[in-house]
Amino acid sequence: MAIETIKVPDIGGSEGVEVIEITVAVGDTIALEDAIVTLETDKASMEIPASAAGKVTAIKVKEGDKVSEGDVLIEVEAEGDSAGDDKSEAKAEDTAEEKPEAEDKPKAEDKPKSSSGGSEREVPVPDIGGSEGVEVIEVCVSEGDEVAEGDSLIVLETDKASMEIPAPAAGKITALKVKEGDKVSEGDLIAMMQSAAGGDAEEAEPAPSKSESAPAKPEAPKAADSGKAKSAEATSSPVTAAAVADEVTGGSKVYAGPAVRRLGRQLGVDLARVKPSGPRQRMTKDDVRDYVKNIVTAQQSGQATGSGIPQVPAVDFAKFGEIEMVKMSKVKKITRDNMSRSWLNVPHVTQFDDADITDMEAFRKGLKADAEKRGSKLTPLPFLLKACAAALVAEPSFNVSLHHDGEHIVQKHYVHIGIAVDTPNGLMVPVIRDVDKKGLWELTDEINEMAKKAREGKLMPSDMQGGCFTISSLGAMGGNGFTPIVNTPEVAILGVSRAQMKPVWNGSEFVPRNMLPLSLSYDHRAINGADAGRFFTYLNAVISDVRRLLL
Ligand code: CAO
Numbered sequence: 001m002a003i004e005t006i007k008v009p010d011i012g013g014s015e016g017v018e019v020i021e022i023t024v025a026v027g028d029t030i031a032l033e034d035a036i037v038t039l040e041t042d043k044a045s046m047e048i049p050a051s052a053a054g055k056v057t058a059i060k061v062k063e064g065d066k067v068s069e070g071d072v073l074i075e076v077e078a079e080g081d082s083a084g085d086d087k088s089e090a091k092a093e094d095t096a097e098e099k100p101e102a103e104d105k106p107k108a109e110d111k112p113k114s115s116s117g118g119s120e121r122e123v124p125v126p127d128i129g130g131s132e133g134v135e136v137i138e139v140c141v142s143e144g145d146e147v148a149e150g151d152s153l154i155v156l157e158t159d160k161a162s163m164e165i166p167a168p169a170a171g172k173i174t175a176l177k178v179k180e181g182d183k184v185s186e187g188d189l190i191a192m193m194q195s196a197a198g199g200d201a202e203e204a205e206p207a208p209s210k211s212e213s214a215p216a217k218p219e220a221p222k223a224a225d226s227g228k229a230k231s232a233e234a235t236s237s238p239v240t241a242a243a244v245a246d247e248v249t250g251g252s253k254v255y256a257g258p259a260v261r262r263l264g265r266q267l268g269v270d271l272a273r274v275k276p277s278g279p280r281q282r283m284t285k286d287d288v289r290d291y292v293k294n295i296v297t298a299q300q301s302g303q304a305t306g307s308g309i310p311q312v313p314a315v316d317f318a319k320f321g322e323i324e325m326v327k328m329s330k331v332k333k334i335t336r337d338n339m340s341r342s343w344l345n346v347p348h349v350t351q352f353d354d355a356d357i358t359d360m361e362a363f364r365k366g367l368k369a370d371a372e373k374r375g376s377k378l379t380p381l382p383f384l385l386k387a388c389a390a391a392l393v394a395e396p397s398f399n400v401s402l403h404h405d406g407e408h409i410v411q412k413h414y415v416h417i418g419i420a421v422d423t424p425n426g427l428m429v430p431v432i433r434d435v436d437k438k439g440l441w442e443l444t445d446e447i448n449e450m451a452k453k454a455r456e457g458k459l460m461p462s463d464m465q466g467g468c469f470t471i472s473s474l475g476a477m478g479g480n481g482f483t484p485i486v487n488t489p490e491v492a493i494l495g496v497s498r499a500q501m502k503p504v505w506n507g508s509e510f511v512p513r514n515m516l517p518l519s520l521s522y523d524h525r526a527i528n529g530a531d532a533g534r535f536f537t538y539l540n541a542v543i544s545d546v547r548r549l550l551l
Contacts, residue, residue: 004052004078005060006036008071011046016066021284023047023259024074028056035259037061037073040282047259054078123168123191125184128156133183137265140164141191145173153190154178155261164261171195256283263288309344331426342488347524350483350495353536354515355543357499361514363546367440374441380499380516381419381473382443386549387542388494389415389435392469395535399468401489402526409526418467418487419447421454428454429487431467475499481517491526494539495519516543 011017021038024030035047036056058075061067128134138155141147152164153173175192178184254271256264260283264271267288274291276283317323328336360383371378392399392415401410415436418429430450432443453459470487473496484495497517503510520536527535542548 002078003057004054004076005072006048006051006074006076008039008048008067008069008073009051010069011039013069015068017046017068019061019063019065019067020278020282021257022059022061022063023285024050024056024059026056026059030054030056030076038257038259039067047257048073050074050076052076052078119195120174120192121169121171121195122189123153123193125156125186125188125190126165127186128163130186132185134163134185136178136180136182136184138261139176139178139180141167141173141176143173143176147171147173147193156184157262165190167193169193169195254283255281260285260288267292329425331423331428335427338487339485342485346486346488348483348486348521349524349527349529349532350519350521351529351532351536352481352517352519353540354502354517355540356504356513357516357543358514360543360546361499371444376441376444376448378440378444380475380496381447381471382440383546384471384473384494384496384543385417385419385432385435385443385447386440387539387546388417388469388471390542390549391535391539392417393436394538395531397527397531398492398522398535400491400526402491402523412468414466414468416466416468418464418470418490419450420470420472421451423455423457425457428459428464429467429470430454430459430463431465433466469493471496475516479517481519483519484521486521486523488523492520492522492532492535495521 017039019037020040023035023037030036030050030053032051032053033049036050037048039046039048054076056074057077060072060074067073134156136154137157140152140154147153147167147170149168149170150166153167154165156163156165172194173191174194177189177191184190255276256271261271263285264274269288269291271283271288274283274287277287278284357380360380364378364380364383367378396411399412399415401412403410414434416431416433417435418431421428421430430453432438432446432450435443438446450459450463453463467487467490469490470484470493472484472493474482475496475498477498479497481497482495484493486493495518497519499514499516501512502515504513504515518536518540520532522532
């Protein structure tokens with residue numbers, strides 16, 4: 001295996017051009033014409049394609065280096081036979097022989113058609129290294145657009161490289177002669193443009209006939225505009241990219257070279273959404289990859305905003321006043337992800353009702369002394385747990401989950417109910433098992449034990465699994481009602497707000513009753529409104545008269 005050096009080819013005489021991106025790493029196997037580095041002058045970025053295929057053994061430059069023609073960029077252990085270093089040089093010489101210098105080439109008819117103010121000129125496809133029938137993959141301008149010299153007009157793409165063709169001068173596009181999908185070759189007309197008034201004298205010179213003219217003085221892909229030997233093959237340009245596009249998409253400028261744009265197209269990324277990290281706001285391939293990676297990671301972790309759902313833009317809050325960045329606890333992150341997942345996946349319906357707990361409260365207060373004797377506190381929550389368990393048994397359509405196969409509903413024959421517990425670390429939902437089989441005291445003890453464990457951060461994952469339904473009680477805090485979010489894969493959740501004495505019409509008079517506001521949210525994919533109506537009516541009846549729990 002011979003080691004070949006790949007050097008900076010003819011870059012149009014530019015000296016000390018900055019290396020802004022190295023697109024290969026030691027150990028990479030590269031194909032002929034793969035981009036290896038990107039150079040950037042004031043006006044243009046150029047990808048230097050590999051003049052040899054094989055394994056990269058050394059990289060001789062780093063980002064920020066300044067290079068000129070002939071400087072060594074990388075070393076490659078060449079594939080196949082080892083024609084060795086001579087190969088590229090031989091090719092270069094061949095190329096020089098095969099390709100006459102630009103000055104000798106036929107020139108396009110790029111000269112004035114009229115000279116009032118500016119002059120109309122043809123803009124042909126410049127020398128694109130001999131490639132024929134190259135596809136136009138992007139038309140970056142429209143008729144009537146004002147362009148600056150070097151602005152991208154079109155992007156061409158061969159199997160191996162994409163090339164942006166820049167405007168040869170500042171002016172107005174008066175006619176576009178190509179569209180996306182067209183196949184073009186050197187000399188084909190891209191557009192007509194009215195040069196800006198006072199265009200340079202060179203442009204105003206009379207031109208030879210089309211068959212004898214050169215491409216419109218491009219900073220564009222060029223392979224043979226000087227007499228120097230070429231390091232690439234005759235079939236491809238040593239510089240496969242042209243001016244960096246300075247495109248405005250959706251209000252934000254995209255400053256990216258052809259390889260980055262190609263990667264963007266391959267991955268279906270709208271580059272206007274990608275944050276550039278390169279020098280002078282230039283976008284790198286890593287920026288595009290990071291953008292895709294972040295989206296995939298967010299989707300896999302459940303933070304996904306859903307396909308097509310635009311992300312909330314980042315805001316620099318410090319602009320508006322003093323701020324502090326507080327790290328989210330693990331519990332808060334889990335809650336964030338679970339809530340987003342449920343909110344995005346579950347078509348929620350929330351029904352509201354007030355349950356009359358006057359009698360239940362009288363009963364509970366009658367048990368206060370017993371509770372104290374037991375060393376516990378009896379709140380409305382164990383009653384609500386029992387009532388919900390009874391309703392889940394009476395209306396089994398609520399005791400289900402949607403199976404992930406999309407074909408089945410999982411009907412549960414156990415009744416485990418989660419209770420939302422507010423902890424310093426965030427919201428946790430321990431699950432009380434077999435609520436239907438347990439008495440009030442047992443449930444009271446379990447609620448207290450679970451709430452204590454939650455607040456002390458001692459809940460085990462198994463303590464929070466297997467729920468069929470959840471109760472979220474904000475009764476101690478207040479409020480008239482809220483819309484709880486279903487705790488998937490469960491299909492329903494009961495929100496409990498603060499009980500209040502209210503005047504209730506009993507048919508002949510208003511009587512003061514202790515009314516408990518309830519909000520029942522459910523997954524409308526699994527539960528119909530009629531099921532929910534029956535469940536809620538049953539639940540309400542049980543809460544209003546807890547003797548029904550005995551039936
Ligand atoms: N209306 C009026 N008063 C109520 C009530 C209601 N709906 N629910 C409870 N109360 C009273 C209790 O009776 C108790 O009063 P006393 O001290 O006079 O007996 C007081 O409010 C405090 O109750 P508690 O909060 O200690 O106990 P609980 O059984 O009601 O709740 C628990 C336990 C763990 C659920 C609760 O402490 C908690 O963490 N709640 C927050 C849940 C939450 O954050 N939900 C939101 C999830 S979605 O973001």
